[in-house]
Amino acid sequence: MDTRGSKSAGNRRVTIKDVAAALNVAVSTVSNAYNRPDQLSPALRQRVFETAERIGYPGPNPVARGLRRGTSGLIAILLGQPLAAAYADPVTAATLEGITAALAESGRYGLVLVPSEPAGGLPAADGAIALCPDRDDPLLTQVTRHGQPIVLVDHPQRGQLAHIQVDDEMAARGAIGHLTGLGHTRIGIIVDGLFGAAVPGVVSGEQRTGSTISRTNARLRGYQVGAEAAGLNWARLPVYAAGSDSIEAGQAAGEAVLDGDPDLTAILTTTDRLAAGVLAAARSREIRVPDRLSVVGFDDTPVARAANPPLTSVRQPHAAKGRAAAMALLAQLHSEPAPAVGRMAPKLVVRGSSATPPPS
């Protein structure tokens, strides 16, 4: 009746049954050797392991165990991007660092990274952490509908779901305040994220509040509030959507903005990679940074430190956010009360890419 799919042609899998048969004990005894050491004598347990080793039993099959226990031991990370894109994203990297650190301490969960369009569908997992930057990620709906434990990172509030967030708007206000404080008034802004407007290209009027990336929205709002607080006319500051977040996109955007507005003395961005691209754009136009142009990044990733000159950037506690998200999820999974999350404040780090504007 049963033709099991074979993992590799003609390769019978050795199971707990084989070990039991070889030792002439019940399968439950073998199982106990792995799962409940106190249920059998150390000597017998030792013999079980030796026999397993001898006949090539790799230990309990995680799929069968998962079915029986109703858990997978896996936590899904919803990336919200293709895997390769997420991989190149320094913010995701830093956040993952915090997640893995917290999870390693618990020692009980593996991680499965879920890209925006997972081949083979959503994998089985006991819980999820959503890093997906997009406000309307469809996978999010799919996961939450099943009532699976989930924690959102940098996402707008969504029902009663747990979420971890820092105040991006305030952070952005601080960044533009740094520039206006230095005396800049002709400031351009380059953002990632998609808008109603054609991208890459200028974003004007109401479209400026329409990014589907919630993080970008918050940052842009902060720039607006900060600009107006400094008495600048927000509608006059050029906002340019780079279309994606990469050094290349930042360079193209930077060239477009600098060519269109040669009088700018500063450019704010919503990510470090865009800012690094602006540096390259300035180099290609022979505009010296920071003498003639100040550039400010966002997130303070390794990209900011590696840039030449090093980027002034808004430091985000990415790893701490990842750690907090993992702790919150762990608490949910173990039905414990959510841990208190310390205040996570962003902070502007001033480096060589920003200075007073040139005398006009």
Add this chain to the structure above:
Amino acid sequence: MDTRGSKSAGNRRVTIKDVAAALNVAVSTVSNAYNRPDQLSPALRQRVFETAERIGYPGPNPVARGLRRGTSGLIAILLGQPLAAAYADPVTAATLEGITAALAESGRYGLVLVPSEPAGGLPAADGAIALCPDRDDPLLTQVTRHGQPIVLVDHPQRGQLAHIQVDDEMAARGAIGHLTGLGHTRIGIIVDGLFGAAVPGVVSGEQRTGSTISRTNARLRGYQVGAEAAGLNWARLPVYAAGSDSIEAGQAAGEAVLDGDPDLTAILTTTDRLAAGVLAAARSREIRVPDRLSVVGFDDTPVARAANPPLTSVRQPHAAKGRAAAMALLAQLHSEPAPAVGRMAPKLVVRGSSATPPPS
């Protein structure tokens, strides 16, 4: 008898049985609706899906399906590093890009990334691609012992296992040839990877062939062959182990090497990140690149292009390697003959970080 572990407290899972009961059909009919559309009328199939939607059935449980079918639909990527480290590694990113592209075309496999010390053990997968740079990765043994299909990338030959490789030694010879061709003779070398020697620190004599990272070994051998071909005394060229592969490690190593050997006119590295660090070291010592010092990276990752000045580097077809590995694994999984792999040749890309040595 059975207390199933619940995913989240008090949350009964809805199963295929519930759908069958609600519709008054057999479970096999519901299963067929998902798996064999030709086995039931379109109308009935439609009703099954509607009922599933209505009572909140999320579709076949992948764990149960996996157990029954003997497959998981997952391919394991053995990273050989902690997840966060692998994430920050541009070579891994590029290789993954190729893997995901090839896998997306097949549309049937998800990816599970396995770090060097996976919490919860090795996850269930139908096959594996090993990117782990370390020669002696213990997970490799674990996977291969079960006869699971596997493809090695940039690994020394290991039994009959499939493997994808480019000629790193030849590539390294080309890189040092570029420098000697320009007239350099006082060349320092900075490598990643661990040796018997204390790291970070100088590696001398026989230790130079002892890196556990196979890729590093091959590159170092190429530097040696190339140096000797140009008439240089290999034993005289300083080789410095940075201890790890990062911009920071490269900077520290660069400073140590430049301080120890102020006469050097060129530094070769085994990775772009180390080379970017050397650039930072030169800046901190006020040594101009390429006027007084040439710097050459390896792998031609985005780091090389983003550096200032942009790095001369050895281009590797990382994405093509990833793609080839995925295709080879797919062939094994479907019991097809291995696809022919076109010749993948590395190629030196000359950019602004290398030039003729200063007049002495």
Add this chain to the structure above:
DNA sequence: CTGAAAGCGCTTACAG
């Protein structure tokens, strides 16, 4: 300390 048995949720060959 040991073992027989039920059942996790599903798929599939088979009978009707």
Add this chain to the structure above:
DNA sequence: CTGAAAGCGCTTACAG
């Protein structure tokens, strides 16, 4: 086209 039944490999409450 539909359904009853076996079984994937394991864990666990229970009886001995």
